[in-house]
Amino acid sequence: MYLKTHVRVVAALLIREMSTRFGSRPGGYIWALVDPAAHIILLTVIFQAIARQPALGTSFPLFYATGYVGFSFYQSVVGYVSAALNSNKALLSYPNVAPFDTIVARYILQMGTTAFVAIIVIGAISTSLYHPLNLDWLPIMEAAIAGSLLALGTALSNTVLFRSWPLYESIYGIITRPLMLISGVFFLPDSIPQPFRDIVLLNPIAHVIVLFRSGFYPEYRATAYSPEYLYTFVTGSLLLGMTLFASSSKLLRNE
Template sequence: MDAMAANPSFPSHRRPSHLDVYLRVLSALMLRDMRSRFGGNYWGYLVQVLWPCAHLGILVGVMTFRGLKPPMGDDPMVFIATGALPALAFQYISREVMKGFLIHKPLTYFPQVKRFDTVVARILVEIASSFMGVMLIFVVLFCFGADPIPSDMIMAISGYLAAIALGVGVGTVNVGICSVFPGWAIGYILVTITLYLTSGVYFLACYMPSEIYYYMKWNPITQIIEWVRLGYDPTLPIEVDYLYVFGWVFCSLTIGLLMERYVVRAQQ
């Protein structure tokens, strides 16, 4: 302190580093992203987090109304949650990353904001939203007397993390595609709906005929859902090809980053 007082030329404030500026840009993009959902305030972001609960309630209501028994365990809420949560985590992240890139494109006219910054900010927001949604689902299940705690915690958590990682990888690929073909943002909705309906959210894929099950296993979402469900019932006749799932994650992320480098930046 004495040295600073004796030498007026000593800088009283440290100049922000590149990392400081980058973190400030990311935090500003994340806050703007949260406020831009459903009405332009933070309550709209709460709707985004609450949507998985509404989704689970609708599906369980349909099963109860039709008198369907869950093919795994005794609680239909837990069965639906083990399939819907990883599938929705992948679907939301892979889709919202692309939407965030398109929505926040005008911000890239500021020299501090790069297009990839909008992608990273949306990824971080969606990952946080996914975990908040899971915790909220667990609270709801506890309130209704269900037991959402898996018998193999590591197995269930690692499967859910794989769904998030695959969503990030496919999301970056979608960014590269929609930077050239913006209409892909609409076409991908049809892709995610098809994947969601055929991935085994409402049924156990392993109980399908072997000819159908063989082709379903090529869908990485099916394998991720089975991965999570193994954490709840290790006795299920399931064999997850972990190398295949990891291959999807790393290949999609690699392709997405290469497209960002050679396709997205070329559009700037």
């Protein structure tokens, strides 16, 4: 009965989030596609002007799309989920609505939105290729899930820390601002020299992107990817986030 109540609450919150975010007009959904497409086009134009070919394969749009979309499974989720409680503060006065319900609803919506955008954007790019994509769905799906779970754990921690120490939110924003530049969206970590290669691979998101790309390029050996390293971070992030979240229930509901 308890679980059934929370499933209904999450479903209601999910519908509310979709209505608030996208509205009743199709323009909201179109913008969800336009934003990543614009980034990929800009990256393609810039790097195509300074390089003869991408670091992998022959298509600039596909190379940067796989990097940007792989990164988005982390970045878009962590940003959207971290703001779940602030956006649903009024609903927490209802005893049936738990703080974690708002987190779950936003996680499901953002994960689904990012996956939908990935299919449309990469599908559109595939129509311009000379050869059809030879996809390996296992690493693609594994990277998407691992990136989003890493983001979920980080978002759970952020939800508590943002409320406990407002200064942390500013510091977090400054520290994570260059994240896309150092995560392997624009380059292959495998191809850069030491010691910079090892420094870049300290970032678990770089492993997510390497794994995601390996599903699109059969010839890519992805030697930089370490499943042990990535899943240590994913597990640690979730455990830390859930511990902080569970121990701060009064703070999250009453503030």
